[in-house]
Amino acid sequence: MSKEQTILHDPHLSERDPEIFSLIKEEEKRETDKIRLIASENYASRAVLEATGSILTNKYSEGYADKRYYEGQQVIDQVENLAINRMKALFGAEHVNVQPYSGSPANLAVYLAFCDPGDPILGLSLPAGGHLTHGWKVSISGKYFNSVGYGVRKDDHRIDFDEVARLAKEHRPKLIWAGTSAYPRTLDFAKFREIADDVGALLIADIAHISGLVAGGQHPSPVGIADVVTSTTHKTLRGPRGGVIMCKEEHAKAIDRAVFPGLQGGPHNHVTAGIAVAAKEANTPEFKAYAKDVVDNAQALAESLLGHGFSLVTGGTDNHLIVADVTAKGIAGKVAAQALDRAGIVCNYNSIPFDPRKPFDPSGIRIGTSSFTSRGMKAAEAKLLGDWINEVVAAPEDDKVIEKVAREVKECCDSFPPPGIPVD
Numbered sequence: 001m002s003k004e005q006t007i008l009h010d011p012h013l014s015e016r017d018p019e020i021f022s023l024i025k026e027e028e029k030r031e032t033d034k035i036r037l038i039a040s041e042n043y044a045s046r047a048v049l050e051a052t053g054s055i056l057t058n059k060y061s062e063g064y065a066d067k068r069y070y071e072g073q074q075v076i077d078q079v080e081n082l083a084i085n086r087m088k089a090l091f092g093a094e095h096v097n098v099q100p101y102s103g104s105p106a107n108l109a110v111y112l113a114f115c116d117p118g119d120p121i122l123g124l125s126l127p128a129g130g131h132l133t134h135g136w137k138v139s140i141s142g143k144y145f146n147s148v149g150y151g152v153r154k155d156d157h158r159i160d161f162d163e164v165a166r167l168a169k170e171h172r173p174k175l176i177w178a179g180t181s182a183y184p185r186t187l188d189f190a191k192f193r194e195i196a197d198d199v200g201a202l203l204i205a206d207i208a209h210i211s212g213l214v215a216g217g218q219h220p221s222p223v224g225i226a227d228v229v230t231s232t233t234h235k236t237l238r239g240p241r242g243g244v245i246m247c248k249e250e251h252a253k254a255i256d257r258a259v260f261p262g263l264q265g266g267p268h269n270h271v272t273a274g275i276a277v278a279a280k281e282a283n284t285p286e287f288k289a290y291a292k293d294v295v296d297n298a299q300a301l302a303e304s305l306l307g308h309g310f311s312l313v314t315g316g317t318d319n320h321l322i323v324a325d326v327t328a329k330g331i332a333g334k335v336a337a338q339a340l341d342r343a344g345i346v347c348n349y350n351s352i353p354f355d356p357r358k359p360f361d362p363s364g365i366r367i368g369t370s371s372f373t374s375r376g377m378k379a380a381e382a383k384l385l386g387d388w389i390n391e392v393v394a395a396p397e398d399d400k401v402i403e404k405v406a407r408e409v410k411e412c413c414d415s416f417p418p419p420g421i422p423v424d
């Protein structure tokens, strides 16, 4: 055999799979040329992407550092320990598990650690801004547990703590969730703690959306207040797609056992490395400035929208997101979101509290400013963005308006190249 024949044919993606390669290029362009306002999305940095795309994906490492089921963990144990120690330093947590595959499996691990099937649990209901995994009926969390949902008040759309306390007394839940996916206001973890203590429930804070704001000092931390804190790593925290569980030392064993072997097999070591990088990035003054800008931008955008006569759930925002009731503008949420997408402004349609419309055709849109902020856009661009949203919502079927806004959006985007793109 010649030398050439013994060399493994190992081409780049562009050669091996031009179809997937060109789709990735197309998505790169979309993420560059459009203003992305999906509140759960962000731009991971080049460093995070490199770690996540690394050969660490090749290694199996069921178990935890120094207690693995396979040999060859000389490197992986160090990677996982770095990720854990950096997350501990970032959030001040006693114990950290970085193995959950994402936010939903992290929450499932919490159930497995503390609940038996049929146990009562209490969480914010989905239409009020809660997450599927906090007991919504179609989710395993609503099917396997006796889930009860609290809501927000009718008059100001803030969490109804009287209702939380009443339902807690009535149902004696094993655990209470404090966490949201579409709630624009600061969460009062101490108040949840009081209610949980009154009924002997565990308090679980799910900071999937706001963990970047917590790390950056823009939202009070539940660490030290809640028994367990879960989070995604890819939303405002700007890491790779993953999950993390932080808890007091007394729950460490139960949590670790629930994640592995209770729920998962081998951890995704390439993602663990990305989480380590993201935690390092988040522990910097630059990240603190980003977190502040995220909130400043959301508030500037809220001001701009209010100035245009929009109706905002709770009347504004304390965090990275806004929920607008666009029916006040004579348009449904889905029509608005689709018209905005055509204009290069990407958000999602969303239910509003007490929404008279159906979940698949609701009254609102949800807007988040984390991706927008990660590319360096500031309050001046947020004000412009409010103007564009207003123009599109006023004329969702006018192609001239849509095209004009799309042009202006593209021009604005050209001045703010996003992190991590293009991939080289």
Ligand SMILES: *Cc1c(COP(=O)(O)O)cnc(C)c1O
Binding pocket: 040, 102, 103, 104, 105, 107, 130, 131, 133, 179, 180, 181, 206, 207, 208, 209, 232, 242
């Ligand atoms: C996004 C989110 C999750 C789930 O995260 P995935 O990574 O999508 O599974 C869990 N809880 C809350 C509050 C969320 O917003």
